[in-house]
Amino acid sequence: MEVTATDADEPGSANSDVRYTIINQEPELPSRNMFVINPVTGGIRVNAAELDRENIPKYTLEIQAADLEGNGLTCFGKSIITVTDSNDIAPQFEKSLNTVSVPENKVNALVVKMPVSDGDEPHSSNWATKYRIVDGDPGGMFTVNTGPSRLEGIITTAKPLDFEKDNRYTLLVTVENEVPFATPLPTSTSTVQVNVEDRNDAPVFDPVEKVVSISEHLQVDSDLVLYTAIDPDIMAHKLRYRMDRDPAKWLDINSETGMIKTKHSLDRESPFVKDGKYRVLILAIEDEIPATGTGTILIELEDVNDNAPTIGDTPLKLCNQDPRLVRLAVTDRDGPGFAEAFSVELLEGSNMYCTAQMDETGTVVELTFKAMREQRNFYINLRVTDAGGLKQDHVIHVTMNEDSCMTWGDFCVRS
Structure with a gap:
């Protein structure tokens, strides 16, 4: 900043030749000469590099102006200097290690909330935070976002976790501010140990849709196809099978083996057949726990010349x-x-x-x-x-x- 004093004596004479001096600095920290003034122009500059808003946000300088080139009559004034913020403090995680448990098969499930602290000016970009998972998640199973307080990282599941494939993840998370650091600073990291909780998984048909091509004149009580499911749980349960949707009531399924048979004659020209295809839905049901998987049989009926013109x-x-x-x-x-x-x-x-x-x-x-x-x-x-x-x-x-x-x-x- 620049200070100016006026003198009513004859311009250009020694009586109006003013010089400026800093006679006091409050507080005198971290040194008493944090600022310097140009004695002729009154321009004030920073004299040391130790300004720290977080410790001393404001300085008050007492300035003396004297004529006769600084040796005559005097007056005094004050200069108030406010130190503005720069991003010179890195945010820090409150905990360097978090151990959590998350149920499998849930998307957008909360994994952990990770609070941090930052000494920069509150509610500024120097203070607000952003987060990254830098290790431990090659499959993109998790996502991390900034919480509403802007001083909290929130990790959620981006994909359903599978206990049978991977029951533990070790994530390394870093935090930075919304704007770059003013000087190179070490970033804070936190480790999240995620333990996946086992849940009962529904049976799965493989493939989910099975295509079968047969003649529409297949004899009644003929084996059509064996269609079975698997239980992905480590402790597999016994499965039984049931026909869920058979519009024309042509088929039957063995509840123990999953073998599908014909119980009535098939007809490609039936109104239940669309574009030569007949669709059937099959259920696989666990005996002990009511978890159900669904599969589809798509029957392509090969035409036979069984309709006269x-x-x-x-x-x-x-x-x-x-x-x-x-x-x-x-x-x-x-x-x-x-x-x-x-x-x-x-x-x-x-x-x-x-x-x-x-x-x-x-x-x-x-x-x-x-x-x-x-x-x-x-x-x-x-x-x-x-x-x-x-x-x-x-x-x-x-x-x-x-x-x-x-x-x-x-x-x-x-x-």
């Missing part, structure tokens, strides 16, 4: 003078390779009434009827065959009369 057998009423073209849609519940493209043929003399062919998509029968003078009632016998060679015969009742001519349009029937 069908058409609508709706009676037809046609104009006997101008019967035109009738289109009949063909359907087949089987999958690709066993359905379209279809083929058609007329049976038992039905060709005297019409001709039959498939359209260009191979999914619609086109019947072209012949005109008749008289009114007739007759039956058309058709045989439709799918791409897998499975046949189905159909009989269609046809009525031809003049009554149908008034409202005749292009006729289309879809089953």
Whole structure:
């Protein structure tokens, strides 16, 4: 800082030539000459490097100003100097060793709270702390954060701990301030000994979802698949198995062995089958302690050509003078390779009434009827065959009369 005194005598003369002197420093610690003043300008500077806010936060200097180049009339003033904080004190853990126990299989479980102290200015960045785990956690099982007080490190579990894999961790934690140290300082460390407490683990299926491909014509009471779970506990418990979800009630499971059998015929075309896949949920239950694991069997049903193609057998009423073209849609519940493209043929003399062919998509029968003078009632016998060679015969009742001519349009029937 700089102090200034004024003198009313003639400017530029010895009577107004002022000189400055520090005549007292309070307190006189750590030395009595902590500051020095320029006798001509009044500028005050730090004279020693031992300023310490934590011990002496404020100094009061008594300054003398005298004219005649410091030998004449005098006056006095005070300069108050406040020492501001710098981050020159490292935070310190209150405990260098912490031993704790944590239950396994819990995420975000509290492990330990680690209080620290810091002598810098409270509630400043020089005083607030941050923490790091520098050793003992290669798998990232833990996380450490600063507590609400900003002078506390809180360790929690970042992943579920597994007693059977690792029942003890030794963590080394360091603490620093939010801002860098003003001078190089040793950082404080604390060791956390974490003992993992054993808990009863639920049984685990391996794999969690098992895929099985079988024919939809697998015989009843056939073995489908053996699906078992393991108990990850060191002291394994006896397991029993139960079907949890079997929408069509096709399967059964041996409660002791986990062998799954068929108890009813399977059907790929069932509404319980989606995209050729049937999903079943299995439970593994511990006998002694009610812990349960869940597994999934995904059954891929291989298609069999077990559904014949069908058409609508709706009676037809046609104009006997101008019967035109009738289109009949063909359907087949089987999958690709066993359905379209279809083929058609007329049976038992039905060709005297019409001709039959498939359209260009191979999914619609086109019947072209012949005109008749008289009114007739007759039956058309058709045989439709799918791409897998499975046949189905159909009989269609046809009525031809003049009554149908008034409202005749292009006729289309879809089953």
